[in-house]
Amino acid sequence: MKLRSAIFFKTILLFMIFITTLLLIRSIKPNVPLLRESFSLCNLGNLESWSILSETKPLFYKSVSLEGDRPFFEIIYPKKSSGSIFSCKTLIPVQKLYEAKTINIELITNQKINFKIGIFRRGGSPPLGKPATVEPSFKDEIRTITFYLDSKEGPKINWLTGDYDEIRFEWSNPNLEENLTIQILNVSLR
């Protein structure tokens, strides 16, 4: 019996040593996960998943989904609004977030705005960097904004707690001279 327990103990220890060594060596040459295809977020063609969160209300907002065409979400704010937040409910699987490097948004706007995006899990959000300045689009030129998921200040591993459920879009511009139109054409992880 004594001999058996000694062998059992030694086997466990050998296994532990082996695993620890393996994990340490693995960290030298990591298998960096990659998202092979971009993962689309937000159902642009479904108006029910969208909502307005701030007190500044838009003139109207709509989802356009025409056959054979790319669906998009359009929101129009009255002039002299200084900023607002709107959101879409969407499932962001934690495994996709783990693999992704950036979150990208393609949009068209008719005025210069500061634009920020946040991903939320039950109302809690990780830091995703500073707001980006978006120039107005001429001839419906599409602007792409990229936010990096991993940063030294808020390392991604710190907030990968589970699936996320919401994306919030925040814009600001204190000097709106005419109605602001924002068209969101694509939101994706890459």
Next chain:
Amino acid sequence: MFQLILKQIKRHFLFLILVIPLTFYTFNPIVDLRLGEWDYFELEYQLRVIRSSNPILFYLTSQYGTAYAMIGIASYIFGPNENAYFFLNVGLRFLASVSIYLLISWWSKVKVTGIIAALFFLSSAPGLENTLWVIHFHAYASIILFCVSLYFWRSFHNNPSGNLLKESLFCFFAALYISHLRIYALPLIIFAGELYFFVIDIGQTTAKKLKILHFLLLLIIIFIYFVITSTKVTTEVLRLVSPQVLLSSLVNGYPPIIHSFILLNSNTILYYSNIGALINLPLTNIQTALSLLIPIISIPTFIFALIFLTRKKFLIGFAFLPALIYPLTLLLIYSTLNWQNTAVITTLIGGTFLLYLIPLNLIILKINKGYWELFMLGVLILTTHLLLPWAIFPQDENNIQSAFYAVSRYYTVPSMGVGLILGVIFLLSYRSIKKIRYLVLYRSLSFKNIFIPLFIAVPIFIFIPVLINYHLINTRQIIISRVEADDKKSVDYLWKVTKPFFEQVKNKKEEKLVYYEGELTDKEKYVTENILRHKLTQIGFYNPVQINNVIFLNDKDKLRSILLEKNKIFNWDYIFEDFFAIQYTKNDAFDIKQKILEELNL
């Protein structure tokens, strides 16, 4: 009675002479006794609970109930006396170290082991921060209960009897229920211990039924504990890292989370949050530090491994492998350790210490089974108390217990585990050095006195950096940062300029209404509305349970509605004596009562 105390002092003289000065030394040279913003918040909250209709029910059913009860009772007794909380905390810190000393001295039958464990616990930086954040004194109460519970549990296994069974079960339940907040891993440790005794008791017939009964009752208590704690969890559920991602990260090696685990444990050896200062002192940058430290650490490890391999102790020799390759892996991936590269020295020294525990485990098992038990207890206390809350408990903030942010209160109990490990190593090293034959050094390196090189290595790798870090840098930095903390500054400034308004007031028991204006930050507004009334109790206003008799506000509509509601508008005595209006500027405060009354059209 006096003679009994004298006898006890004589008996534990060495411990007392070392520990009492250390208890107070850590707070030298600047002792800051003032309470912080959060301390006031907690005290006020608990006073409200204690005055509520059913405080007992709240304390029994809320997640932090028993800890809150301790704060509530303390605030009821001490009121606004800032020094009292501080000395309560220091007193409990001292008692916690006494209980660690008594437990470990009794268990190991050697006082020096207990003394080292208690000294390490006392001098650890996380423990120090816990003491300066006075409201956390319940962490020390947890440690005392933890030690008492372990004492009775071990006593039962030494000498199983009906009485000890009852005591062991009662203390276990009491420790879990009263202070589960800081000693989360007690059930796990006890369970591992029971499993161990089950294995070594196979074939023995003495008190077999009693032991099985003890084990089953412990299981029932653990079950009740889980039911109680799971019903108490009321906060939003956000785990720190999802198990799926955790596993993927470990398997992929990206991000290098294995190093984060190591850092988590390393913080108990060298506290990460203040490590920057240590690097800046003797060395210019982290890379230089790494290139100097890695050979110093790796060469002795290599020699140890070689000694055992040449003596055909292959398993022990092989067990040095993780400790040997660890510094090299750290050097290779240093640049990718983004978030923790300021803590890389902590990770190196603490991590090597942690990985040395694998071969040490085998060596100590061969030398003395009793010490091996104690050693393993230390390892379990260290690792489980950090990994369990980090990986399992639901949190309402993403980063609060992360390896990347050393949160002091989680390191208080684990530092006891490190103390225990160091105590065992020191004792065995000391015994082996006694056997040294100076002239035939190599020959004397028999299996049992392999601790000779360890005896030299341990002070170099662990004690010296720990002492430098804790007592020369961390202590000063932590205390200075506490003194200079913004909340304390704003409390001081606002109280200094507000105090003159209230000094001449005759009727200090009546309700007071204070309207204030000025360019204050959110924090200063918080201080004005919540903390100044505590300060008023220091100049004779109210007693601690009446602090809500004074209201600070800066909303004119609310002011008007309160005045109307209380029908005080035409009560000129009230307006002149119990109503105040203050305008705060950057350096001073002015009376604006007349202006406000005119604006309100009164």
